[in-house]
Each structure stands twice: as structure tokens, then as C-alpha cells.
Amino acid sequence: xxxxxxxxxxxxxxxxxxxxxxxxxxxxxxxxxxxxxxxxxxxxxxxxxxxxxxxxxxxxxxxxxxxxxxxxxxxxxxxxxxxxxxxxxxxxxxxxxxxxxxxxxxxxxxxxxxxxxxxxxxxxxxxxxxxxxxxxxxxxxxxxxxxxxxxxxxxxxxxxxxxxxxxxxxxxxxxxxxxxxxxxxxxxxxxxxxxxxxxxxxxxxxxxxxxxxxxxxxxxxxxxxxxxxxxxxxxxxxxxxxxxxxxxxxxxxxxxxxxxxxxxxxxxxxxxxxxxxxxxxxxxxxxxxxxxxxxxx
Amino acid sequence: xxxxxxxxxxxxxxxxxxxxxxxxxxxxxxxxxxxxxxxxxxxxxxxxxxxxxxxxxxxxxxxxxxxxxxxxxxxxxxxxxxxxxxxxxxxxxxxxxxxxxxxxxxxxxxxxxxxxxxxxxxxxxxxxxxxxxxxxxxxxxxxxxxxxxxxxxxxxxxxxxxxxxxxxxxxxxxxxxxxxxxxxxxxxxxxxxxxxxxxxxxxxxxxxxxxxxxxxxxxxxxxxxxxxxxxxxxxxxxxxxxxxxxxxxxxxxxxxxxxxxxxxxxxxxxxxxxxxxxxxxxxxxxxxxxxxxxxxxxxxxxxxxxxxxxxxxxxxxxxxxxxxxx
Numbered sequence: 222x223x224x225x226x227x228x229x230x231x232x233x234x235x236x237x238x239x240x241x242x243x244x245x246x247x248x249x250x251x252x253x254x255x256x257x258x259x260x261x262x263x264x265x266x267x268x269x270x271x272x273x274x275x276x277x278x279x280x281x282x283x284x285x286x287x288x289x290x291x292x293x294x295x296x297x298x299x300x301x302x303x304x305x306x307x308x309x310x311x312x313x314x315x316x317x318x319x320x321x322x323x324x325x326x327x328x329x330x331x332x333x334x335x336x337x338x339x340x341x342x343x344x345x346x347x348x349x350x351x352x353x354x355x356x357x358x359x360x361x362x363x364x365x366x367x368x369x370x371x372x373x374x375x376x377x378x379x380x381x382x383x384x385x386x387x388x389x390x391x392x393x394x395x396x397x398x399x400x401x402x403x404x405x406x407x408x409x410x411x412x413x414x415x416x417x418x419x420x421x422x423x424x425x426x427x428x429x430x431x432x433x434x435x436x437x438x439x440x441x442x443x444x445x446x447x448x449x450x451x452x453x454x455x456x457x458x459x460x461x462x463x464x465x466x467x468x469x470x471x472x473x474x475x476x477x478x479x480x481x482x483x484x485x486x487x488x489x490x491x492x493x494x495x496x497x498x499x500x501x502x503x504x505x506x507x508x509x510x511x512x513x514x515x516x517x518x
Numbered sequence: 519x520x521x522x523x524x525x526x527x528x529x530x531x532x533x534x535x536x537x538x539x540x541x542x543x544x545x546x547x548x549x550x551x552x553x554x555x556x557x558x559x560x561x562x563x564x565x566x567x568x569x570x571x572x573x574x575x576x577x578x579x580x581x582x583x584x585x586x587x588x589x590x591x592x593x594x595x596x597x598x599x600x601x602x603x604x605x606x607x608x609x610x611x612x613x614x615x616x617x618x619x620x621x622x623x624x625x626x627x628x629x630x631x632x633x634x635x636x637x638x639x640x641x642x643x644x645x646x647x648x649x650x651x652x653x654x655x656x657x658x659x660x661x662x663x664x665x666x667x668x669x670x671x672x673x674x675x676x677x678x679x680x681x682x683x684x685x686x687x688x689x690x691x692x693x694x695x696x697x698x699x700x701x702x703x704x705x706x707x708x709x710x711x712x713x714x715x716x717x718x719x720x721x722x723x724x725x726x727x728x729x730x731x732x733x734x735x736x737x738x739x740x741x742x743x744x745x746x747x748x749x750x751x752x753x754x755x756x757x758x759x760x761x762x763x764x765x766x767x768x769x770x771x772x773x774x775x776x777x778x779x780x781x782x783x784x785x786x787x788x789x790x791x792x793x794x795x796x797x798x799x800x801x802x803x804x805x806x807x808x809x810x811x812x813x814x815x816x817x818x819x820x821x822x823x824x825x826x827x828x829x830x831x832x833x834x835x836x837x838x839x840x841x842x843x844x
Binding site: 253353356357359360361362363364365368369372373442445446449452453456457458459472476479480483486487490493494497498500501502505 | 540543544545547548555662665666668669670671673674675677678680681685686776777779780781783784787788798799802803807810811814817818821822825
């Protein structure tokens with residue numbers, strides 16, 4: 222009896238390595254995040270290859286063919302009030318919005334992560350100073366801050382990116398600080414410190430790898446909010462210079478002619494809605510996948 | 519005087535005083551930023567006022583008369599004094615003092631903001647309760663509602679509502695705050711419905727999420743069985759659950775007011791409501807930046823006041839905050 226029980230204990234300790242192999246992050250996301258990721262990939266792909274797509278020039282209008290409705294000859298989604306092809310303007314406008322939506326978040330994530338990590342690891346005085354200044358930035362509604370900066374810096378893609386980057390530093394810094402403050406109390410940090418790891422080593426090898434996924438998931442969600450603000454600025458004429466196609470300014474142009482063909486005005490609205498909803502869906506999915514909540518489904 | 523269990527009164531006073539000081543510091547910082555933003559705008563103010571035909575001497579004289587030759591810190595103190603006494607400057611695009619322009623606009627924005635907030639609370643409570651329903655299809659619908667409206671830009675929702683319920687089905691008016699010739703409460707309410715819904719959906723979804731989290735964490739705790747065991751009626755149970763969920767919801771609402779103030783920029787301009795947001799958009803187009811900065815300052819100050827109020831309200835409502843944070 223005793224001789225047979227020993228091998229059983231031993232085999233139960235040797236677990237096949239495959240059982241612990243983690244499924245990829247994407248496969249652990251909930252279904253709706255996967256759908257959003259799929260749709261978004263298509264949108265990004267079409268925006269990326271826009272110059273080689275067989276669509277009309279987004280800048281050249283035909284004044285004889287203004288406000289054509291869906292399915293008109295050569296204009297699948299109709300034309301706008303200056304006779305420019307709607308489908309082509311939507312594709313190029315999405316391109317503009319994606320650049321203005323993603324690039325500032327990349328900058329803001331880099332700066333905000335550094336800011337929040339330093340604040341989280343520092344002593345009380347520096348932490349209070351760093352986080353109180355973040356709190357002050359929160360006293361401005363994001364749209365308003367972006368608007369003031371856009372006025373200050375002038376209209377254009379470059380300045381738009383700078384303005385929007387500044388807007389999102391504070392939210393990223395706050396999330397990063399919360400994460401770092403949580404992680405630095407955990408046992409493995411103490412273990413690393415007691416085994417003689419220096420500040421820099423703990424920062425790079427222990428803290429950043431654990432906090433980064435959560436911050437990146439949050440940043441992904443922020444892209445949606447950023448695209449929304451970009452569209453809003455374009456709507457009130459503070460986006461990129463016209464006639465560059467941009468979704469916000471298209472919304473404004475189509476609102477003016479809303480009574481001519483309401484369904485035509487609805488098209489750019491749907492694109493803006495889709496873009497700003499998909500990024501948070503993906504971001505939430507990433508967060509759930511990281512936290513392990515999506516694992517069961 | 520109020521006296522709370524679990525927290526000596528002087529600690530409560532210290533907490534309130536701390537929050538007040540923080541709010542004042544934030545407001546001061548906002549004022550500095552606004553001041554620098556106006557003063558560092560490109561262009562010579564004297565040149566703008568006198569025109570290019572003026573002599574350099576005239577411009578120097580005017581700059582001295584306006585106090586622009588003094589050091590920046592001195593100018594700030596003078597400007598702050600003016601702002602505190604209610605003098606926000608002069609709007610050249612409107613031909614009136616900024617204060618005269620802002621006060622009626624502020625009125626309209628507050629009415630819109632208030633109706634949107636009430637609506638957001640209703641949406642939040644209803645959707646939050648539905649989200650914890652025992653029926654799976656109901657939960658799925660509220661999940662999608664949340665996922666969509668948490669992140670849908672308010673101006674896009676406004677345009678969809680406008681196309682749907684003012685253009686295709688002309689049920690509601692497409693703009694303004696009152697019909698020509700008509701006066702009265704119901705008429706204004708009718709005009710407020712679409713813009714309020716557009717503004718309220720995002721904060722409503724956010725509050726629903728907060729309520730859902732509170733309720734489901736309560737449902738897995740021992741509190742509810744204990745209360746039920748003591749023979750409390752379902753109604754009383756619901757009251758207890760919502761009392762517990764209230765503080766986080768108030769925090770969310772406070773933060774969301776900022777989103778509403780920002781969103782009002784576009785909503786007011788879409789529905790042609792003569793409020794602060796519309797004023798900002800108009801002044802941007804007219805390049806009247808003095809007015810833009812003044813309105814931005816007012817909006818930021820409202821937001822600071824709202825955040826302060828929600829913090830203080832939470833202390834009154836939640837005994838746990840009194841114990842842990844005081």
C-alpha cells in the first residue's frame with residue numbers, strides 16, 4: 222500500500238508544462254472586444270492603404286454633383302455639399318482622425334507613465350507635489366483644455382498632436398501612480414530589494430513589467446476619448462486646416478445640410494461613433510484579459 | 519452643530535478646511551494659467567485697439583494706461599483683483615463687458631446642466647438596477663448600453679438624436695430654447711429634452727456602472743442576508759442598498775459634470791442654445807480670445823466647486839469616509 226502511494230504523490234507534482242501555457246491576450250478578451258478589434262483592423266487597413274484604393278480624390282469636388290444620395294453613379298455613399306465623394310472623404314478623414322487619435326496617446330503614455338512611476342516610487346513630498354499638479358490639470362474639462370491649447374498653438378496637425386498629448390498626460394499619470402503604489406507594497410519587490418537589487422533594477426525589471434499592461438490597456442481606451450475630442454475640435458473649426466478631410470469638420474459640414482438628406486448626414490456620425498466606441502471596448506477587453514476575468518469564457 | 523459618530527468634530531472641520539484650501543489653490547492655479555494664456559497670445563493689444571495707423575508713441579502710452587508696462591506678476595495681482603470684483607474684461611466681438619455677456623449664457627447652461635444631471639441620475643439608477651437583474655437578456659442589453667454610451671461622443675449622440683427625432687420624425691424642436699411667440703415652462707422643457715438626453719447618456723452610463731459595482735459587491739457580502747434575516751421588507755432592503763451605493767455615484771456624477779460642461783460646448787452649438795458652450799464656440803470663430811478665456815475660467819471654477827461639493831456631500835452621507843479619511 223505505502224509503496225504505491227509514493228509514486229502517485231510524485232506524479233501529481235510533475236504537472237505537464239502545457240497546462241500552464243497562457244493563452245494569448247487576444248484569445249482571453251471577451252467576445253465584443255474581439256469583434257471591435259476585427260472591425261478596427263479592417264478600418265485601419267483601409268485607412269492605411271487609402272492612396273491605392275480605387276476611390277475618388279477626396280479634395281476634388283464637382284459642383285454639378287452636390288449632395289448626391291447613396292448609390293449614385295460613381296459615388297457609393299453619395300457626395301457632400303461641395304460635390305466631393307463621401308466614401309473617399311470618410312476613408313481619408315478616418316486616416317486623419319486615427320493619426321490625431323493615436324499619436325498623442327503614445328506621447329502622453331510615455332510621459333504620463335514616467336511621471337506616475339516617479340511619483341509612485343518617490344517619498345511623500347515629491348509624490349504630493351507631482352499628484353497635486355495632476356489634480357489641478359483635472360480641474361479643466363479635457364475638451365476645454367484641448368480647445369485652449371489649440372487656440373494657443375494655432376490650427377494644424379502638428380499643433381493638434383501637441384495639444385492633445387498635453388491633455389492626456391494627467392489621466393495616464395494618475396493611473397500609473399495608482400498601479401505603482403499598489404505594486405511597490407507587494408512581496409516580490411521586498412524580495413528583490415532584500416536580494417540586493419538596486420532602485421533602477423527594481424524599476425525596470427519588477428515595477429514596469431507589472432504596471433505596463435494595465436497602463437497600456439487604459440491608454441487604448443483613451444484613444445477613443447481622444448478621437449472624440451479631435452472630432453469635437455474639428456466640429457468647431459479648430460482641427461486640421463481645411464480642405465484636409467477630417468471627420469469632425471465633415472460632421473459640421475453635414476449638419477448644415479441636415480434637412481436635404483438626413484441619411485447622408487448620418488454617415489460621418491456613424492463613423493465617429495464607431496471609432497470612439499471600438500477603442501474603449503478593446504481597452505476594457507485587454508484589462509479584463511490581464512486581470513484574468515475573461516479566462517473563464 | 520453636526521456631530522458625527524466615529525469622528526471627533528474637530529477632525530471633520532479639519533477635513534472640510536483641507537478640501538477648501540485645496541479648492542482655492544486649484545482655482546488660483548487655474549487663474550494663473552488663464553492669465554498667462556491671455557497675456558502670451560500673439561499680437562500687441564495696443565496695436566489691436568488703435569489699428570496700424572497709430573504712432574509708436576500712442577501705443578506706448580496706451581500700454582502704460584492699461585498697465586501692460588508693469589511686471590507680469592504685478593499685472594496678475596491687478597487682474598486677479600478685477601476678476602474677484604466681478605470685472606472680467608471687455609468683449610470686442612459683443613461690444614459689451616464680458617460679465618454682461620456671460621451672465622445670461624451662464625443661466626441657460628445651468629438650466630441645461632441641471633436637467634441633464636437629473637436625467638443622468640434617473641438613467642443611472644434605472645440602468646444600474648437593470649444591470650444586476652437576474653435575467654440574462656436584460657443584463658446583456660444594459661451591458662451593451664453601458665459599453666456604447668460610456669464612450670460615445672456627446673455631439674455624435676446629439677446629431678443622431680437630432681436626425682432621428684427632429685428631422686426624420688419631427689417630434690422635438692431642432693434648436694433654441696423656446697418657440698417663437700410661445701412662453702412657459704412646458705415649451706422650454708420640450709426644447710430641453712433632446713439636448714439633455716444627449717448630454718445625460720454618458721454620465722448616466724457611468725453612474726449605472728458605479729451602481730452596478732456597488733450592488734453586486736453588496737450581493738456577495740453578508741449584509742443583505744443579515745438584513746433580510748432581521749425581517750426587513752424588500753423596499754427597506756433596496757433603500758439600504760442604494761444608500762451604500764450613493765457616495766461612489768456622487769463622486770462619479772461630480773467628475774461627469776466636467777464632461778457635461780465640456781460636452782455642452784458642442785451640444786449647445788448643435789442645438790443653438792445660447793449658453794456658455796455656444797459662447798465659446800462663437801468667440802473662437804470670431805477670434806475673441808479674451809471672451810474665450812473668461813468663459814473657460816468660469817467653466818473651470820464651476821467644475822472645481824462641483825468637485826468640492828461632491829467631496830463634502832460624501833462625508834455627510836458615508837460614515838465610513840468619516841472614520842477612515844478624517
